[in-house]
Amino acid sequence: MTNQFCWLVLLALSALSGRTLAAHPAAEVTNQEIRDAILSLVHSYxxxxxxxxxxxxxxxxxxxQVKKSLILVQxxxxxxxxxxxxxxxxxxxTGEIETALLQHGTQIAKFNQQQVEVSQTLEGILNWLTNNAQTLESRNSNGAGRDEDEESVGSKLDEVTATVRELRRELAELKSDRDATEDVNRQLLKETEKLVNSKLSSADEIISKMEEKLSQFYLTSPVIATQNVDFEERVLKQLANLSNTVAESATARPNENVQAAATSASLPDKQFIQGLVNETLDAINDMRLEVLTASDKSFTKTATRIKENNEVLQTSVDEILKTLTEELTTAEAFHNTAKEQFVSMNETMAQLSVFVLKAGDNILDAKRGIDYGIMQITREIGDVVKENSGSLNATVTKRFDEIGETILDNHNGALANLSSKIETEISQVWxxxxxxxxxxxSSKQALDRLQEQTETYVNGTLNTMDSMEGKVSLITNRMTEVDSNLNYLLGRLSMVTQEFNQIKLGLGKALDEIKGSFAEVHNRVRGPGPHRISSDEVEDVPSLDSAP
Known part of the structure; x- marks a missing residue:
């Protein structure tokens, strides 16, 4: 681009110089002015x-800077x-934690309801046992009403068996409730482990407290013995057998009376009938005595067994109540601690949700600020580029106009005098x-003379060679003569050698002279010229007027 600009400037200068030469042919331009003009042009460029x-x-x-800012924004x-x-x-x-908390709340409510139901059933059992114990003691004290009590023994035993079965059912339900509470506690432990995995700040303390409460609950919770079941089954079997014997003894009397009436009606003999009646009466009395003794024995046995069972049931119920009270206290304490921990957890979750909302708002504000900053930066960059491009175009155009004016002003006179300076230089060149x-x-004349001298030297050399050839022919003739007369040849041979030596010396001198002349010519003519020519060698030099 710069080279093209220089060529354009030189073309403009040449065109202006041609115009100025055509307009001012008599103006003179010095080399200094041209140099100053070129230097000013180079300086401005x-x-x-x-x-x-x-x-x-x-x-x-x-x-x-814009690129760095964009990279930082990205x-x-x-x-x-x-x-x-x-x-x-x-x-x-947070949604999973809320659902887990809601599920845990429902499980705790179910557990509390089951505990209330168990406590109500146990209270009913205790009330029934206390009421039955009083009735049994009153019946044992009244020995006169055994006949009337015989009919109610079976029903009472049935009621006792039913109550024992109900107690067993309640104990099984209590065991199932206990298993359910253990499952709830295990589920709660799993949920707390999930909370630990969610990296909450207060999860470690909550887990430690809950593990302590659960360990206390597992340590203090009693284990229902399986031996009581066997004992109860044996008691039930014995009571069932006793009720069967009593029922059989109660049903045996009317059957025997019917049979006696039938036999008395069927037999014609009165004595036979009377004896049979006496025998039947004796048998009935014996049977009554046996039944009474058996009933007394069974009643005493059942009374003792009922007392023993009441004592065992009372002790077991006391133990159950004790364990239930302990479990209720531990469960209530655990419930309170869990409630407090859940309240604190809810507070922390509320704080966390507030923090998350604030963080989201701050992030949105930061994003808006970044977007606004990017838009402002791009707008400012566009404004700066527009302003700078306009000012740059204006300055460039103004500077080129100034350069053109300065070139025209400074070089009009210089270019006007350039032709005269060139003419003077051309005259000096001519x-x-x-x-x-x-x-x-002059160098041409010297070369002509040198050529003439070389020709003369060459001609002389040829002459000498011809003379040598003649002498060689003479030598050959003499050799033929030597053949004819060897002695004469030997006499002449010394003369021939002398003459040959003389010829060789003359030829060497001639060659040395030729060599010297060639060396002198070579020393004189070392280049295209100009050469200094002595006054003796110069014959006629043309003048300037005669030059073409």
Whole structure:
């Protein structure tokens, strides 16, 4: 771009110089003026180039700042991307905790209801046992009414068996309720473990307290013995057998009376009938005595067994009540601690929800601020770029106008005098060309003379060679003569050698002279010219006027 600009400037200068030469042919321009004009042009171009470079550097720095700010904004946005997922997970966890708390509340309500029902059933059993104990003691004290009590023994025994069965059923229900409470406690422990996994701050303390309460509950809770079941089954069997014997003894009397009447009606003999009646009466009396003795024995046995059973039941009921009271106290304490812990947990969850809401609001505010900052930065960048581009275009156009005006003002005179300066320089060049022509013509004459000398030297050398050839022919003739007369040849041989030596010496001298002349010519002519020519060698030198 800079080279194109320089070429355009030079073309403009050449066009302006042509116009100025056409307009002012007589104006003179010096080399100093041309140099000053070129230096001013270069200086203005360098200033403009420096300004453009500074402006580009500012634009690059501004672009780098904008790029860094955009990268920072993108990093902040990437850092804020996992926040919605975290908030969603926290909301899901809080929902699970709320559902677990609601389920635990319903389970605690069921447990309390079952405890109330168990306590009511136990109170009813105790009331019934106390009432039956008083009636049994009163019946034992009244020995006269045994005959009337015989009919009610079976019903009472049935009632006792029914009550024992009811007690067993209530104990089984109590055991099932206890198992249900244990399941509820295990479920509560699992839920507390889930709360621990959710990384709540107060979960460790809650778990430690709940484990202590559960351990106390498991340690203090009694285990129902299985031996009482066997004992109760034996008691029930004995009572059932006793009731069967009493029922059989009660039903045996009317059957025997009917049989006696039938036999008395059927027999004709009165004595036989009387004896049979006496026998039957004796048998009936014996049977009555046996029944009375058996009933007395069974009544005493049943009374003692009922007392023993009442004592055992009283002790077992006392133990059950004691354990139930202990369990109720521990359960109530556990319920209170769990309630307090759930209240504190609800408070912490409320605080956590408030904190999450505040964090979400802060995140939204930060996002809005970041978006507003990005929009403001982009708008400011666009405004700055627009302002700078307008000012840059204005300054560039203004500077180019100023450069054009300065070029036109500063170089009009210089370009007007450029043609005259070129003419003077060309005249000096033509003068130098004339001098060079004279030197070339003198060198040409010297080369011509050198060529003539070399030709003369070559001709002389050829002559000497011809003479040597003639002498060699003479030598050959003489050799033929030597063949004819060897002695004469040997006499002449010394003369031939002398002559040959003389020829060799002459030839060497001639060759040395030729070599010296060639060396002298070579030393004189070492280049294209100009060469100094002595006055003896110069015959005629053309003048400048005769030059073409």
């Amino acid at each position: 360098n200033q403009l180039d420096n300004k453009l470079e500074r402006h580009e550097q500012r634009e690059r720095a501004h672009a780098e 990093k902040n946005l990437r850092a804020l991307e996992p926040l919605p997922g975290m908030i969603g997970r926290m909301e899901s966890r 003068r130098q060309i004339g001098i060079m022509y004279q030197e070339i013509s």
